[in-house]
Amino acid sequence: MQAQTEERRKLVLDTLKLAEKYEHVCHVLNFDLETICPPAAMEEQGDLIAYFEAEGFRLTKAPAFQEAAEYLYAHRDELDEADRVMADQLHRTYLHTRNITPEKMKEFSEVRNRAYVRWIEAKQASDFERFAPSLEDIVRIQREEVALRDQEDPAAPVPSVYDRLLDDYERGMTTEQLDACFEACKRRLIPLLDKIRKSTVRIRTDFLSRPVTDDAQARMARRMLEVLHFDFSRGNFTTTEHPFTDWLGRNDTRLTTHYHPDAFLSSIYSIIHESGHAFFEMLQPEEDRDHYITGGKTMGMHESVSRFYENLIGRSEAFIHLLYPMVCEIFPEAMEGVSERELYEAVNLVQPSLIRTEADEFTYTFHIIIRYEIEKLLMSGEIRTEDVPALWKAKYREYLGIEPVDDREGCLQDVHWSFGMGYFPTYALGNMYNAMYYKRIKAEMDLDGAVAAGDFASVNAWMADNVFRRGNRLTPAEWIREITGRDFTPDDYLDYLEEKYTDLYKL
Ligand SMILES: [Zn+2]
Incomplete structure (x- = not known):
């Protein structure tokens, strides 16, 4: 590497190291905001986050930094892969943000924080009208952000x-x-859902809503994390309204869950899901951290991992074999008279429902398709925000045959629109990526055997080597091709669903 390049590389790395500190602070504040921050303090805390975000952003807006980063990008042939990926990521951010002043950045951030607070109020009151002006603001700032790029x-x-x-x-x-992908899903899944509905197989569900205490659920959550081989020296968990995972620092990954007193499986599966996100971050190559490129992985990659743990593993017969004695021990009343097979069937029950986060594995994709179709129309201006509740209802009726009675269980249920649009499709893509690498892991190791024995050290090691390792450095298309040797396709996912549910419902 030339001396001039080396000099700039050092300046870039030193600046990113400092910027990471601001980011770290924002994540800690945000985690607090979404967990135990009292309601009256939320707006103030949101302003605090916006302030630190703007300060961190200012560092990477310094002319010397931008000159150095662009120099690296122009001399990328001299760099090794990690440096090159860093230069590529910085160049992309540069193109996206060079026309955004710190004041604009602060304004966008404040709009989002306000929208989040309004969304909570609107959802509590089940009143979309209260959120509508904020949603309009979100659509406006997203158009503005994109136009500035x-x-x-x-x-x-x-x-x-x-x-x-x-x-x-x-x-x-x-x-x-x-x-094209979602059309393929509709083509195969709508007729299959119809057959499932007509199936004579009856799945027992009475025990799912038996009352359980928060205390027992907290014990279960911890036990589940231990079984999954979660490293408590580098992570922790707590409760929140809407479960999520956040990576605060190199040795600090936190996840959250929610205890429903009459749905004990809900927290178990959100813990498994969030653990997937946590592992992807905790098991990153150190070299990627040292180059500040761990933000390179996409949301679709992330969701593929969380759903791999939640569904492909968590809803398999092997996993239920492992889980059954644990739930019997921790929730003896709820599990009284319930067999292992009944638990397996219950976690795989197909039942069109209104709440995305509680949706079964089979109907889940429809929840995404509905949001995707509405988002596209909103962003293109073909519909207005006030059209959303009615369109939402119409689409639920069309695809799932049910409709919400109010906005709380309709278009206000998810937090995402207080941040922006374009995110939801990644949930569905995740299911499609993981069905592709599920084939490979099953060919290479006795996955069911490892899961049934609770050997998550082996499963996580395979994932780290094959799925996690290159996530920051490749596009999703390159990444899935490198893992599986094939181009992206929804077919493996659709085959998986068809095979599993044909068997379960004896179609
Ligand atoms: Zn997730």
Whole structure:
């Protein structure tokens, strides 16, 4: 490496190290905001986060830093892979943000924080009207953000606003690809759902809503994390309204769950899901951390991992074999007279429902398709925010045959729109990626045997080597091709569902 390049590389790394400190502070404050921060303090805390975000952002806006980062990008041939990925990521951020002043950045951040607070109020009151002005603001700032960006290739045609938002979360993904993918899902899943509905197989569910205490659920959550091989020296968990995982620092990954007194499986599965997210972050190569490129993985990759643990493992017969004695011990009253097979069937019950986070594995994709279709229309201006509740109802009726009675269980149920749009499709893509690498892990190790024996050290090690390792450095299309040797396809996922549910419902 040339001396001039080395000098700039050092400046870039030193600045990123400092910027990471601001980010760290924001994550700690945000985790607090979403867990134990009292309601009256939320707006103030939101302002505090916006302030530190803007300060961190200012560091990377310094002319010397930008010159150095762009120099590295221009001399990327001299760099090794980790440095090159760092230069690529910085260049992309530079194009996205160079026209955004710290004041603009602060304004966007404040709009989002306000929208989050309004969303909580609106959801509690089940009154979409209260959230509608904030949703309008979100649509407006997202259009503005995208309009302020410079394209990587200025000569290329400008993609739609929604395509550019999608690309933020799932690099390289387009509405054209997604439309085709979701059409394939509808084509195969709608007739299959119809058959499931007509099946004479009756799955027992009475025990699922038997009352349990928070105390017992907290014990179960901890036990589950221990079984999954979660490292408590580098992570922790607590409760919140809407479960999520956050990576605060190199040795600090936290996840959250929610205890429903009449749905003990809910917290168990949210713990498994969030553990997947946590592992992906905790088991990152150190070299990637040292280059500050761990933000390179996409949301679709992340969801593929969380859903791999939650569904492909968590809802398998092998896992239920492991789980059954634990739930019998911790929830003896709820599990009284329930067999292992009944537990397996219950965790795989197919039942069209209104709440995405409580949806079964089979109908889940419909919840995403509905949000995706509405988001596209909102961003293109084909519908207005006030049209959302009615359209939401109509689509639930069309795809799932049910509709919400109020906004709380309708279009206000998810937090995402207080941040922005383009994120939801990554949930569905995750299911499709993981079905692809599920085939490979099963060919390479006795996955069911390891799961039934509670040997998550082996499972996690396979995931770290094959799935986690290159996530920061590749686009999703390259990544899935490198893991599986094949191009992205929804077919493995649709085959998996068809096979599993044909068997379960004796279709
Ligand atoms: Zn998730």
